[in-house]
Amino acid sequence: MLNMNNISRIYRSDTIQTHALRDFNLQVNAGEFVAVTGPSGSGKSTFLNVAGLLDSFDEGSYELDGVNIQGLGDDELSRLRNEKIGFIFQNYNLIPDFTLFDNIDMPLRYRSFNAAERKRRISNALEQVGLASRSNYLPSQLSGGQQQRVAIARALAGEPKILLADEPTGNLDSLMARQVMELLHTLNEAGSTIIMVTHDPDQARAIGRNVQVIDGQITDHSVYAPVNNNAPIEVKA
Amino acid sequence: MEMFNYYFKLSIRNLIRNRLFFILMISTLAVGVGVFLANIAIIKSMSSDPIPYKSKNIFNVSLNIWPNDTPDAELIEIMRYDDAMHLLKNNIATHTMVHYQSQVYTRDIDSTNLTRHQAVVRATTPGFFPLTDAPFAFGGSWQQDRAKQIVIGDTLNQQIFGGGNSVGKTLEIDGKPFEIVGVLKPWELKPLFYHAEDGQKFTTTDDIYAPIETAMDNEWVVNVRSSATERSDSVSDNRGKNVFFIQTFVQLDNQQQKNAMQQYIDNYSQHRQQQGEYLRANDNRLLDVNQWLKHKEVVDERMLAFALATSLFLAVCIFNASSLLLARYHSARFETGLRRAVGARMKDVFYQGLVESVLVGVCCAILALLFGWIFLQISITLFPALEHTSDIDAPLIIIGIGIALVTSFISMLYPLIRSCRTPLSTTLK
Numbered sequence: 044m045l046n047m048n049n050i051s052r053i054y055r056s057d058t059i060q061t062h063a064l065r066d067f068n069l070q071v072n073a074g075e076f077v078a079v080t081g082p083s084g085s086g087k088s089t090f091l092n093v094a095g096l097l098d099s100f101d102e103g104s105y106e107l108d109g110v111n112i113q114g115l116g117d118d119e120l121s122r123l124r125n126e127k128i129g130f131i132f133q134n135y136n137l138i139p140d141f142t143l144f145d146n147i148d149m150p151l152r153y154r155s156f157n158a159a160e161r162k163r164r165i166s167n168a169l170e171q172v173g174l175a176s177r178s179n180y181l182p183s184q185l186s187g188g189q190q191q192r193v194a195i196a197r198a199l200a201g202e203p204k205i206l207l208a209d210e211p212t213g214n215l216d217s218l219m220a221r222q223v224m225e226l227l228h229t230l231n232e233a234g235s236t237i238i239m240v241t242h243d244p245d246q247a248r249a250i251g252r253n254v255q256v257i258d259g260q261i262t263d264h265s266v267y268a269p270v271n272n273n274a275p276i277e278v279k280a
Numbered sequence: 281m282e283m284f285n286y287y288f289k290l291s292i293r294n295l296i297r298n299r300l301f302f303i304l305m306i307s308t309l310a311v312g313v314g315v316f317l318a319n320i321a322i323i324k325s326m327s328s329d330p331i332p333y334k335s336k337n338i339f340n341v342s343l344n345i346w347p348n349d350t351p352d353a354e355l356i357e358i359m360r361y362d363d364a365m366h367l368l369k370n371n372i373a374t375h376t377m378v379h380y381q382s383q384v385y386t387r388d389i390d391s392t393n394l395t396r397h398q399a400v401v402r403a404t405t406p407g408f409f410p411l412t413d414a415p416f417a418f419g420g421s422w423q424q425d426r427a428k429q430i431v432i433g434d435t436l437n438q439q440i441f442g443g444g445n446s447v448g449k450t451l452e453i454d455g456k457p458f459e460i461v462g463v464l465k466p467w468e469l470k471p472l473f474y475h476a477e478d479g480q481k482f483t484t485t486d487d488i489y490a491p492i493e494t495a496m497d498n499e500w501v502v503n504v505r506s507s508a509t510e511r512s513d514s515v516s517d518n519r520g521k522n523v524f525f526i527q528t529f530v531q532l533d534n535q536q537q538k539n540a541m542q543q544y545i546d547n548y549s550q551h552r553q554q555q556g557e558y559l560r561a562n563d564n565r566l567l568d569v570n571q572w573l574k575h576k577e578v579v580d581e582r583m584l585a586f587a588l589a590t591s592l593f594l595a596v597c598i599f600n601a602s603s604l605l606l607a608r609y610h611s612a613r614f615e616t617g618l619r620r621a622v623g624a625r626m627k628d629v630f631y632q633g634l635v636e637s638v639l640v641g642v643c644c645a646i647l648a649l650l651f652g653w654i655f656l657q658i659s660i661t662l663f664p665a666l667e668h669t670s671d672i673d674a675p676l677i678i679i680g681i682g683i684a685l686v687t688s689f690i691s692m693l694y695p696l697i698r699s700c701r702t703p704l705s706t707t708l709k
C-alpha cells in the first residue's frame with residue numbers, strides 16, 4: 044500500500060539545513076493500523092505530509108497503492124490526494140462558514156460525481172462518524188471531538204485507500220479523544236488502512252503496529268498485538 | 281458548467297460574507313475608473329473629428345480683409361456680405377457655402393396653438409447640404425436665392441409637427457409664411473465644425489436652414505462686427521458695407537482645387553487692396569476641419585490638466601483596490617491550501633479564483649459605469665457647452681470593464697501563484 048525507500052527531506056533556509064527525514068524506510072500493507080511515535084521535532088509530521096503528498100521529498104522513492112510518486116505533475120498528485128488519501132489534521136481544518144454537509148462535499152466536488160452520488164456519500168460518511176442528524180450544522184456549533192469526527196467523515200467520503208492522521212486527538216480532552224480513537228479502530232476493523240501520529244503511549248499501545256521516528260529515521264519498530272492484520276508485516280529499518 | 285455553478289455560488293457567498301470589504305474595495309476602484317471614463321469621454325468628444333471621411337477636404341476660408349494692420353491681430357473668419365458673395369461665385373470648389381446664425385420664433389401656421397418655438401436658424405446657401413452631408417429625410421434644398429422656403433431639422437419637426445413628412449407644410453416666422461421643402465434626419469456633428477464659436481462648439485445642429493438672402497431680407501438677427509465708422513441699421517442694410525458676419529466653407533477634393541482656391545482668394549484680397557482698402561499683410565487661409573477646430577481651441581486646456589489628474593487618481597485607486605484584494609486573497613490561502621490538500625488541482629483553484637475575480641470585476645465595472653455617467657453629468661453642469669456631446673461609448677465601456685477585470689484578476693492571481701509555490705503542509709500548519 045505505502046512503500047517508502049530511503050526518503051530524505053531537507054528544509055533549507057539561508058543559514059541552516061534541517062534533515063527532517065533521512066534514509067527513511069517504511070512499508071505499510073493494506074488493512075494495517077500504524078501508530079507513529081517519537082519525540083517532538085523528530086520528523087513525524089514531515090513523514091506524514093510527504094506520505095499525504097502535502098510536501099515533497101528530496102531523495103528516495105515513494106510508491107502509493109502501486110503508483111510511483113516520482114515525477115508526477117500537479118494533476119496526477121491532486122488526483123491521488125483526492126482519490127487515495129484521506130488526511131486528518133490535528134486542528135480539523137474545517138471551513139468555519141460551511142455546513143458539515145458542504146465541508147464534506149468539498150473533496151467530492153473535484154470528482155465527477157453527480158449530486159445524488161455526492162449526497163449519498165456525505166450521508167454515509169456522517170452516519171459512520173455518528174453525526175448523521177447534523178448535516179446542516181456549522182462546525183462552531185459542535186464540540187472539538189465532533190469537529191474532528193466531521194474531519195474524519197470528510198476524509199472518508201472519498202473512500203480513500205489510506206487514512207493519514209496527524210495527532211488527531213491532540214486538541215481533545217481524554218473523553219473526546221477516546222471517542223475519536225474508537226471511531227478509528229472501528230474503521231480499521233472495517234478494512235481501512237490507517238497511519239496515525241500520536242504522542243499518547245496508551246493510544247499507541249492499543250494500535251496494531253508501532254513505529255518510532257527519531258531524528259528523521261525509523262529507529263525502532265515494535266509490533267504489538269496486530270488487529271485485523273492478515274498480511275505479513277514487512278518492516279525495513 | 282457544474283464547477284462554474286459551484287464556484288459562482290462560493291464566490292457569491294464570499295462576497296456576502298465579506299460585504300463591507302468588497303463594498304469598500306469595489307467602490308474605490310469604481311470611483312477611480314468612473315472619473316477617468318467621464319474625463320476621457322469629454323476629451324474624446326472634444327477632440328473628435330466631426331466628419332472623418334472628408335474632414336481633409338472641407339476648408340474654412342479666412343480672409344485678411346479685417347481693416348486693421350496689427351500683425352498679431354487674430355485671424356478672423358467672418359467676412360462681409362460682398363466678400364462672401366464673391367467667394368460663392370467661384371467655380372473651383374466642389375461645394376461652397378456661406379452662412380450666418382440667427383434665431384427666430386416660429387409656429388405651425390395651420391395650428392390652432394399659438395405658442396411660438398424658439399429656433400436656431402442657419403442662413404446659408406444650397407451648398408451647405410452637400411458640403412456637410414446633412415442627411416435629408418424628406419425633400420431637399422431650396423433652389424432660388426430669395427425663395428421663401430426652408431429646410432427644418434428633425435428636432436423642430438418633432439416639436440412642431442410630431443415628426444413625419446412635413447414637406448409642403450408652412451411655418452410662420454415673424455408673421456410671414458415659409459414653405460418647408462426639406463426635412464433632415466436626426467443629425468449630429470461633434471464638434472459643430474461649421475460654427476465652432478465659444479459656447480456653441482458642442483451644440484446640436486440647427487432647427488431651420490434658410491436662404492441667406494431671405495434671412496437678410498426678413499431682418500433675421502445677426503451678431504456683427506464692424507469698423508468704428510460703419511453704421512449698421514438693419515440686417516438687410518449690411519449688404520455692401522464693412523460689416524463682418526458671414527463664414528465661408530469650401531469643399532476642395534484635390535490639391536489642384538486647393539491651389540486654385542488659394543489663388544482665387546489671394547487675387548481677391550489683392551484686388552480689394554488695390555481699391556484702397558486697409559488690409560493686413562497677405563494672410564488668407566484655407567484651414568481644413570481639424571486644423572480649423574484646433575485653431576478654434578475646441579479642446580479645453582483645463583480639460584487636459586484635469587485628465588492628468590484623473591489618470592493619477594485612477595492609478596491611486598487601482599493600487600488601493602489591489603492592495604485590499606491582495607490582502608484578502610492572501611488571507612484566503614488557508615481555504616485554497618485546504619482545497620488543494622483534499623484534491624483540487626491548481627487548475628481548479630485557479631478557475632475558482634477566476635470566477636470570483638470576474639464577478640468582482642463585473643460588479644466593479646457596473647458601478648464604475650454608473651459613477652462615470654454621474655461624473656459626466658456633473659461635468660456637463662460645469663461645462664454646459666458639452667451637453668449633447670459627451671457620452672461613454674462602447675470603446676470606453678470596454679476600457680472601463682477591462683481596467684476593473686484586469687485589476688481584480690491580477691490581484692487574485694498573484695497570491696494564488698505565491699501559495700502554489702509553498703508546500704501545502706506549510707500553508708495548513
Ligand SMILES: Nc1ncnc2c1ncn2[C@@H]1O[C@H](COP(=O)(O)OP(=O)(O)OP(=O)(O)O)[C@@H](O)[C@H]1O
Nearest residue numbers: 054061062063082083084085086087088089090706
Ligand atoms: N517548513 C519547514 N521549514 C523548515 N524546517 C521545518 C519545516 N517543517 C519542519 N521543519 C523542521 O523539521 C524537523 C521535523 O519537524 P516535524 O514537524 O516533522 O516534527 P514532529 O515530529 O512532527 O514534531 P512534533 O511532535 O512537535 O509535531 C523539525 O526540526 C522542524 O523544525
Ligand SMILES: [Mg+2]
Nearest residue numbers: 087088089209
Ligand atoms: Mg508534528
